[in-house]
Amino acid sequence: MKKVLLLSAGSPCRAIMAESILTKYVDESLNIDFVGAGLENNSVINENAMKILIEEGIDVSKLAPKILEDVEDGDFDLILTICSHSKEICPKFPRITPTIHMEFPVIDDEDETTCKALAERIKTKVKPIILKSIQ
Numbered sequence: 001m002k003k004v005l006l007l008s009a010g011s012p013c014r015a016i017m018a019e020s021i022l023t024k025y026v027d028e029s030l031n032i033d034f035v036g037a038g039l040e041n042n043s044v045i046n047e048n049a050m051k052i053l054i055e056e057g058i059d060v061s062k063l064a065p066k067i068l069e070d071v072e073d074g075d076f077d078l079i080l081t082i083c084s085h086s087k088e089i090c091p092k093f094p095r096i097t098p099t100i101h102m103e104f105p106v107i108d109d110e111d112e113t114t115c116k117a118l119a120e121r122i123k124t125k126v127k128p129i130i131l132k133s134i135q
Helices: 012-025 047-055 083-089 112-134
Strands: 002-008 032-038 078-081 099-101
Touching: 002 012, 012 032, 012 047, 012 112, 032 099, 047 112, 078 112, 099 112
Parallel strands: 002 032, 002 078, 078 099
Antiparallel strands: none
């Protein structure tokens, strides 16, 4: 199984949205595990982001933000940094891991339209880049 880390600074919304949407829309037969985490502990998930995930048919009942410390033992095959802060201070892992950067908007206080646009971007832009990079 391949593992992809989706790393954000402190926003659990971006990492959770990316993890949830990619998990849903990437074919299970590809055996890719998506793990979203933030560099800082932040337990508040934007309600508009949650609403969009529900509209996408994703069960949000067990979603909880993770921080890097929760997942840093993971043996990742690819890291996607999703904000400039996480790109700048992306930690080093035991083995050399390819890293891609794509800037996601901050959505902590954003409206539903911004969250919906991010969900579409994840499906149409992020998913193909990850699939190409992980092969």
